[in-house]
Amino acid sequence: MTALTQLRFDPALPWWAIAALAALAALVAGFALWRGLRGWAWRGLAGLAAALALAGPALELGTRAGLSDIVILLDDRSSSQRLPGRSAQVDQAVEDLSAQLSALPGTEVRRLTVGDDADGTLLATALTRATAAEPDARLAGVIAVTDGRLHDPAMLPTQLPAPLHVLLTGQPQDWDRRLVIEEAPAFGLIDQEVTIRLRVEDQGDVPEASRTGSVNLRLSLDGEDAQSFAVPMNTSLTLPVVPSHAGQNVVQIFVDAEPGELTERNNSAAISINGVRDRLRVLLVSGEPHAGERTWRNLLKSDAAVDLIHFTILRPPDKFDGVPVSELSLIAFPTQELFLDRIDDFDLIIFDRYRVRGILPPDYYANIARYVQEGGAILVSAGPEMASVESLNLSPLGRILPARPTGRVIEEPYLPRLTEDGQRHPVTAGLPGAGEDPDWGRWLRMAEVTPDPGAQVAMTGADDSPLLILDRVGKGRVALLTSDQVWLWGRGFEGGGPQLELLRRIAHWSMKEPELEEEALLADISDGLTVRFTRRTMAENAGPLVVTQPDGSEVQVPLTEEGPGRFTAEWTAPEPGLYRLQDGDLRRVLALGPSAPREFEETVADAPLLAPLVKASEGSVQHLSEGVPDLRQVRAGRATSGSGIGGNWIGITPRDAATVTGLERRPLLPGWAWLVLISGLILTGWLAEGRRGRA
Structure with missing residues (x-):
């Protein structure tokens, strides 16, 4: 505790009035001096004393308590500080500096640890918040034990009221x-x-x-x-x-x-x-005009990602009615260009109620089969022609179709239903209105077929006969719809059904869209390192999922059945990096964050981003490989770092901050004393001018 005395004023009049009174007193004294009056000085002092009395001088007596200095000790514990040897350097430096700071009288230590963050090492943010939380008048120094690699340089303050010392970890040969x-x-x-x-x-x-x-x-x-x-x-x-x-x-x-x-x-x-x-290229060939022909055209035309080429055969070549050739069509059907020269440009070929009528030679059908086996796709939407002698099954294309017609056409109302495979297959799983008793309208006709052993029957019709059959041939895909009655759903017959959704899924599955793969392993990153695995399969069971982590270790993640053919699991990865997933023969690679986190982008210890602030605060950059520096107290304006006989040293600047704990105000003189003083000065001036004054 120390005493604090200061002179304060509590004026009874505005300062301009008091100043005017003092000026008047000085003017009167000056006039008296000019006239040669002996009491001029006493009269001037009386006027000034009156002005001073009106200013209300008082002594302010207070007690002052000294405040301790604050030193911020910041240690970087981010991932890069766990490289060989660095953790031990940090531990040793923090222990030695804490001991030295504790031995200094009147010094408090604010310990701050910076860890890992999704955005890297946010050392600048931590430094700014720590210094802003302390009064500038008490901050004596900031010491940062770090490798100097930070990822938020924009958050660095432009100036500090105390020196910043950066102690770098690592070795010179790193x-x-x-x-x-x-x-x-x-x-x-x-x-x-x-x-x-x-x-x-x-x-x-x-x-x-x-x-x-x-x-x-x-x-x-x-x-x-x-x-x-x-x-x-x-x-x-x-x-x-x-x-x-x-x-x-x-x-x-x-x-x-x-x-x-x-x-x-x-x-x-x-x-x-x-x-x-770029765009999905689709070739639609309609064998004849029919009520459902525009269903496919409207569906594909409504998709902005699809380039559609549509041909409808209005007149078979075996028809003779004497119509001039010039009036038969606007353009000729470019069969060679479409099915030989440019066939590989298409992602999907749709045959809609197409009959084999001699328009395409057998070699063209064989080329279409080759196109499918090498990765293309065809979709056959069949009608009664499937059971006739003009069926595509009787052409060279028949060897890749997934079913064989029995020759029977079923013409009776029936309700399309999903099979067990259909409940699992993404083309038909979850269709609106599906269930044991689907909320759909009935169809009226279909061709009876016998599916191939390896094909998947997703929907059945009358007498449980296959209605929608999906198959893979070589690298390509084939879909067969054995009825041309899907347009009834679009017309709302008996309530209709999910016509557009079903046809869209069939077309996009044929074109290998990932979200419609029946055997798929999906990974959705929801938040940071949290992943939701989804395994789609036609099998009854799946998992456990084997996850190979970036360090080579394996983790088995059990999968839970969420629905038919759909198994899921949620898992949180221990760190960013590259993960390999495997379930049976299905594999995929998953990248979580950067394979090298920001902490490891630059690992050699250096402080280029901190150097401007160190210079502005008159601090220093030291290397812990040379030992932990000694700590000294130095006056403001003196050097804050150097090298001595015992090694390097760093300095903090004591602030001598204090706070007033008590306050008392006493008038310089009481009112009566001012009155006596002023009266005495006036009387003395009067006597100096009178006879007694001259005597």
Whole structure:
């Protein structure tokens, strides 16, 4: 405790009035002096005393208590600080500095720990909040034990009221090699080349043996065998990649690790490129005009992602009615161009009530079969012609169709129903109104067929005869609808049904859309590292799902049946990185966050982002590899770091802050004393001018 005395004023009149009175007194004294009056000085003092009395002078007596200094000790415990040797350096530095600070009288320590964050090391944010929470008058210093790598430099304050000392972890010989992805596309057209721009660079004190002009780079797409390339160091490269399928295409890029580098976590990258189709090209061939012909056309025309070419055969070639050729059609049916020259340009071919009437030669049908086996798709929407001698089954195309007609056409009302396979297959699973007794309208006609053993019957009609049959042939797909009555749903017959949804699913399954794959393993990232796995399968059971983590360890995740053919599980990954999923023969690769978190993008200890603030606050950057520096108290304006006989040292500046704990105000003189003083001065002036004054 210390005493504090100050002179204060409590004026009885405005200051301008008091100033005017003092000026008048000085003017009167001056006039008296000019006239040669002996009492001029006493009269002037009397006027000034009156002005001072009106100003209300008082003594303010207070007690002052000193406040302790505050030092912020910030230690970085992010992932990069767990590299070999760094944790021990942090522990030792924090322990030594805490002991030295505790030994200083009148000093408080504010301990602050910075950990991992989804956005990296937010050291600047923590530093700004810590300093803002303390009064500038008490802050004596800030000490940060870190590797200097922070990811929020914009949050750094421009100035500090006390020196900032940065104590860097690591060793002088540290070095690291890293893969930098400069630019990567989020989307790419299927079977069209996209480019990834990258570079490989070294940081730190690279050993002579590792200073090579090139490095081995390996690339893998969706977990397939990796391809190797020799690429130059410290040079931006353009790497071409071709997305092979719709949905997520995961590109893995690796750089061979070198002995002695800090970590291998930043030697790889996983890039997810969402494969999309430019436009789905569909060829629709209608064998004859009928009530449901426009159903397919309206469906496909309403989809902006579909390019549709539609031909309707209005007049078979065996019809002779004497109509001139010039009046038969606007254009000729380009059979050779469509079914030989340009057939591979189409994603799907639909035969709608098509009859074999000699329009297409047998070689054309064989070419269509070849097109399907190499990855194409056909969809046959059949009517009574399926059971006739003009059936497509009797052409070379029949060997890839999933069913054989019995020759019988069933013409009676029936209600389409889902089979057990249909309840699991994504084409028909969950159709609106489906159930044991579907809330749909009836159809009136269908062709009876016998499905092939390997085909999947998704819907049945009259007498449980197959209505919708799906099959895979080679790399392609075939769908067969054995009735032409689906248009009744669109017309609302007996309440109608999900016509557009069913036909859309059939068409998009045929074109290999990922969301309609019957054997699929999906992973939806919901929040951070939380993943929801969905396994679709035609089998009765699935799982457990085997998850291979970035460190090579395996975890088995059990799957729970959520519905027919649908099994799900929720799982939280322990860290960002590249994960491999496997259930039986089904595999996929999942990238959670960056394969190398931000903590491992740059691992060599350095403080380029903190250096401006260190300089502005007159602090220092020290290396813990040289030992923990001693701590000293230095006056403001003196050097705050240096090297002595015992090693390096850093300084904090005592602030001598205090607070007033008590306050009392006493008038300089009581009122009567002022009256006596002023009267005495006036009387003395009068006597000085009178006879007694002259005597």
